Amino acid sequence: MASLLQRRGVSSLLALLAGALTTLTFAPFDLWGLGPVALAVFYIVLQHINMRQTLWRGWLFGVGMFGSGASWVYVSIHDYGNTGGPLAIVLTGLFIVTMALFVMLPALLHRLCAASKLDIVAFAGAWALGEAFRSWAFTGFPWLFLGSAHVSSPLASLAPLGGVYLVSLVVSLSGALLARTLISRHWWLLAPLAVLWLIPLALPTQWARPVGDDVTVSLVQGDLAQLSKWTPDGQRDAVNTYFSLTRQQALDSDLVIWPETALPMLEQQAMPFLQRVQSTLPADSTLMTGIMQRDQNGMFYNSMIALGDTPGQYRKAHLVPFGEYLPLEPLLGGLLKIFNIPMGNIGAGSHDQPPLQAHGLRLGVAICYEIVYPDLVRQRAKNANALVTISNDTWFGHSIGPLQHMQMAQLRALENNRYLLRATNNGMTAIVAPDGRLQAQAPRFEPAVLNGTIRPMEGLTPFTKTGSWPALLLALLMLLCGGILRTHRRDQTAH
Template sequence: MEWLSGRVILVWGLKRALLAILAGAVGVLALPPFGFFAAMFISFTLLVWLLDGVAASPDSGLFGRLWPAFFTGWLFGFGYFVAGLWWLGHALLIDAEEFAWALPLAILGLPAFLAIFYGVATTLARILWSDGMGRIAALAFGFGILEWLRSFLFTGFPWNAIGYGAMPIPLMMQSAHVIGMLGVTVLAVFVFAAPALLGTRQGRVPGIGLALLLAAAHLGYGYYALNLPDTPPASGKAAPVVRIVQPSIDQEAKMDTDADRTAIFDKHLALSVQPPTNGGKRPDIIVWPETAVPFILTDNRDALARIADQLEDDQVLITGAVRVEDMGPGTAPRYYNSIYVIDGRGQIIDASDKTHLVPFGEYVPFEHILSYLGIENVVELPGGFSAATKRQLLAMPDGIKLYPLICYEIIFPNEMTSEIHQANAILNVTNDGWFGDTPGPYQHFLQARVRAVEQGLPLIRSANTGISAFVDPHGRVLSGIGYNQEGFIDTTLSGATVSRVDDKARKTYFWLIVGLVGMAAAISRMGFIPRVN
């Protein structure tokens, strides 16, 4: 290991740049659909050694001294995000004639931008850099701060945060309930980077020892949490049976203006009224995916009548749909990406609109400027979607309350409002058909499962092409439908939850962890920690 670390530390020029990119790309193997979490050890060990070798002229100014560390982290991030997000280009190929020109921006431009966060993370770490375990703590501190910033700056995009690489299975997800995904990220970076100490001797024993202790605590708590009894629902009512419908409709057909929209609607209805498998109870609640209704539902009374004809009086349909709001004469209408709750009489009894829209997918930032450059929404709506100001719980007739998250809203751990504590389950409707059978839908599904663990709530997830599933409060998939499979699944929603950790407590624990690793790095930098091999 010492020989290898020496070679990496001394590598220079183009070889150094390529190795940094490769180190970032290797880490993606820890994410779905691969789940090989050991890849992160390789990735971050190489990053530590590369940062050990950064050098600048003593005569350089502050920028010149920090630039090598920033550029190393940027290259690492570029490799990580290109390898982890290349599938975004698939959405642009749905309408290739219109959007193929933007492929380089999606495949290379977005990763280049996101890599800035990792460049700043390594710069911050390098400021606190020292020998031994201190530099591992500094790296964890830098990534913790910048992953937190990435979760909300510029509308936020915390997709594939490093912590997800430490949570491939439910046993390794449970820590997120206590310290959140961001807290797991900080400690995961420390553990993933710890093997670098084997190659440089300094701080080897305490660093590796602490990393092993953290890994054991992570796994031990997972085992403990998975064996705790769930909290039963307070209500004595019979638990409802929920049916998730996955129609698996090709995205090109959904976007084709000449497509038979009635046939798409009929397919959803046909799957909804199928008899239960194995002689089970008929569903009380039926869930369709995001924008499942291929027209403006409120303008189509025949569609509502058909829903009423197919549903029993006590059944409820939850569906994704586009909602339009008339703004009056001379003013363009507003469109919302919404969820409707429809009862057995065909009446819309509740609704919730999406609050966090996808930039360039559902709206164009700085539209008045960018429209002159020919940049438009991928979703074809005049002016794009509008964002709701507040997320609203969906109330079922039997008193069940669902916390609605549309599409990628579920990747934002810090956006859960206090209303979630009143919910019996999280509802996530999405349409991952935009991204084909690529790593994208699998990465999205993992993040949805981790949200269920964080909040201690069951998850009901309906996706047009997959992955649809019922997930318990521990992130375990109770039943599901694979990608590109057509069908439905019925499961009883027990309403059971785990012993809930408050969101404020999770944030407090995160900042406590960040503070501890930052303090350790600073103390080591100032030379107050004795050198121990």
């Protein structure tokens, strides 16, 4: 077996396949136990190789991971981005091979500690730090974090303790321990592996408590065709659909929520219709909806507004590069025009916007892509007793993208022990309990109203109080321990 793995082609293929295996850990497959297995294979193929091979196999692992787990990018570019098939394939390929470069970082960091007796610890720290770097660099792409797959696994209680990075840290350490056990045949290493998975079972998943009365909520899902949504006919259909669904199934609710850009028009145009709907609701009820706003300077904002006794607004603060704004516009603007790639031009809201309020709820808001950022949502949750996210996952089509998106939203609810209301245009529309589990869910790809109840939650989880820094500091210490021991061992050998 050892000689077989030393063949470059075999190890390279294993790195690629191990990366692809990670996709099965996420929704809709939910085979979270394969996460440590994938990283065990990755650890093994990184053994006893030079720097060039380390970077190559790290990149191949990334190609496998993003090529399978983020394949929905093609659907967004081709089906809804007005981009031809060949160009969409090229752009999707460029996205995959570029994102794969980020996996070279943990492979490189592990390589620097590979001769240490604690290289399994360093490997885990390197992986967690690599995920954190990917969530930050170039505005970040925190998708396919291995910890996101563990909403319902034995490791779930680690999420409110230290967030997704702590869960990823334990998953990667489990993979390294499993690999080292197979390599060295030191079966006693299974003991610390078992401890890693047993200790979380004794930890609480709930650090916050419900207070106050139940609040009835209705999440309205219009299921409108994206490609015709912004036409005059599409605008009329949107108005009729959302008004009709609300009048028929949501009139008795304390809070009614429509999804991101539910009405495909600016706020000024939509306001008469929204006020009409608000007037049909009970006096103390609130209507919230996603809407496009334009300020006096002509800047557009992807927003959520609240009507009723406590009106308010939230403007999306973390925008999607190349989707809502163009990085390096002087350099890239002309290139996108040549290829006929459409671009948005949307402004960003501030990062310290207050929660929206309705019927005793203080709602921390995240619009679409924002929900995948753990520390952004954590900042919203500090001043809120519930969370709400609206999204237009129509861009993902029938791919696995919306299911992954939903799973990450569930983890945000678990990290902060808050009820989370998720209203989307065509699914996944759901009410998430504070333990991250789906309390109720609307059917996908059809008009629907999801009715349910939630309660305000008071109290902060350790993660909500401190954020990701404790977990990342632990990861850094683990990496440094491996590096220091390797340096010490090298110095002893030299003497």
